[in-house]
Amino acid sequence: MICRYFWTLACVAGVSFTSAAPAAVLIHETFEHADGNLVGQTPTPGPGAAWAAHSGGGAKPIQVSGGVATVVQSTGSGEDVNTAWTPALSAGQTVYAGFDLTVSGSTFNNTNFAHFNRTATTFNGRLWLAPTVPAGSGYRLAVSGDNSITDGDGEAFWGSDLTAGEQYRVVVAFDFDSQDSTLWVDPTSVSSTSVVATDGTFSDALIAFAFRQASDSNSTQVFDNLIVATTFDEALGATPIPEPSTVLMTLMAASAVGAVAMRRRLG
Numbered sequence: 001m002i003c004r005y006f007w008t009l010a011c012v013a014g015v016s017f018t019s020a021a022p023a024a025v026l027i028h029e030t031f032e033h034a035d036g037n038l039v040g041q042t043p044t045p046g047p048g049a050a051w052a053a054h055s056g057g058g059a060k061p062i063q064v065s066g067g068v069a070t071v072v073q074s075t076g077s078g079e080d081v082n083t084a085w086t087p088a089l090s091a092g093q094t095v096y097a098g099f100d101l102t103v104s105g106s107t108f109n110n111t112n113f114a115h116f117n118r119t120a121t122t123f124n125g126r127l128w129l130a131p132t133v134p135a136g137s138g139y140r141l142a143v144s145g146d147n148s149i150t151d152g153d154g155e156a157f158w159g160s161d162l163t164a165g166e167q168y169r170v171v172v173a174f175d176f177d178s179q180d181s182t183l184w185v186d187p188t189s190v191s192s193t194s195v196v197a198t199d200g201t202f203s204d205a206l207i208a209f210a211f212r213q214a215s216d217s218n219s220t221q222v223f224d225n226l227i228v229a230t231t232f233d234e235a236l237g238a239t240p241i242p243e244p245s246t247v248l249m250t251l252m253a254a255s256a257v258g259a260v261a262m263r264r265r266l267g
Contacts, residue, residue, distance in 0.1 A: 026085035026095070027209060027228035031069050038062045038069050039081055048083045048228075049208075054120035055080040060213060071211045071221040073111050073129075078213030082117050085228065088205040089176050095125075096235035097209050098171040099226040103129065104164050105219025108139040110149055113221050116174055117208035123147075124204045125174035125181040129219060132161045139164060139219075143172060143183040145200030154199030158185055171235055176203050190232040 027048035033041045039061060042050045053061075060078035063070050072078065089095050095116065108129040115126040128142040128149050139162055144155040162168060162185070171184040179200030184192055209228050211221075229235040 024229045024231045024234045025227065026230065027083055027097075027226065029083065029226040030067065031064050031224060031226075032067050033064045035065045036063065038064050039079070043083055043226075048085060051081050051083050053079045053081050054117065054210065056213070062211060062213065067224065069211070069223045071113060071213055071223065073105070073113065073214050073217035073219045073221075075215055077215060080210060080212045082208040082210035084117075084208040086207070088118075088207045089174070090205060091176055091203070093230060094173055094175045095206055095228065095230060096171055096173045096232050097125070097226065097228045098169060098235035098237060100167055100224040101170045102165065102167045102222040103139055103162070103219060104222075105217065107218040109216045110142075111214050111217040111219070112147070113212050113214070114172075115210055115212065116172075116204070116206040117210045118204050118206050122204070123210070124179075124200060124206060125172050127170070127172055127183070128155075129217060129221075130157065136161065137164060138162055141170070141183060141185065143181050143195065143197045145174075145179060145181050145197055151199075154197055156181075156183065156195035156197040158183060158195055159193070169236070171232065173232070173235075174200075174204065174206060176205075179203055187236060189236075189238075 027043055028045055029043035029048060032044050038051045039053050040050055056077045056079040058079060060072060062079060062081055108131050111129045112126050113129055115123040117123055124145055126144050130140040130142050132138050132140055141158040141162060142149045142155055149155040169186050171187060173182045181197040181200060182194050184194045225237060227235050227237055
């Protein structure tokens with residue numbers, strides 16, 4: 001009987017017993033770390049594996065400062081880093097990554113700056129910085145499955161130029177079955193305007209999300225509020241992800257109320 005009261009009151013309070021760690025969220029990273037190297041930091045509040053370098057480790061290490069991560073495209077090689085999840089993406093699934101992005105700089109030479117990983121050299125859902133057409137002060141975003149956005153085999157460009165220095169909420173997705181990669185900029189739902197790259201060449205058992213630093217541009221990308229998930233709404237950030245301590249306190253309060261109600265009923 002007490003369990004029944006506890007369950008009922010917990011539901012009235014809007015709490016589910018799985019909300020402490022939503023199954024759809026694979027990585028949640030707000031970059032609330034001490035200033036310094038991103039490598040070695042565990043995503044906070046989590047989940048997600050500690051950031052690791054999969055290429056160029058220690059060369060121009062990606063930095064966290066003031067609760068954001070900064071990726072630098074400049075002369076010379078730089079480290080590329082990723083944070084992983086389990087289990088790997090499989091048939092019938094789509095993975096989404098959403099993050100706040102602010103780009104600054106003067107040169108955007110078709111640079112791949114973020115992507116999903118399967119291995120240190122196998123990527124999909126690649127995001128690119130491209131110059132505006134005609135050339136201007138802003139930039140364009142593009143998405144592809146392969147390693148080029150100039151080969152005309154199905155890469156997709158966002159339909160409007162973006163403004164350097166302005167923050168956007170970007171969501172990218174990879175569909176295991178179709179092999180397509182999809183890009184949204186400042187969406188409000190999965191049905192918002194998007195562009196789809198159809199140049200994926202294999203169904204990819206993805207396990208990580210990565211930042212990439214190249215030597216073919218002169219720009220910086222500032223990232224915040226990264227969420228990788230198996231649903232669009234979670235990645236967008238439209239679905240609140242409660243802190244475990246908040247859920248626990250709510251359940252304890254519901255339990256106490258239930259116990260009082262039971263004693264009154266029995267009395």
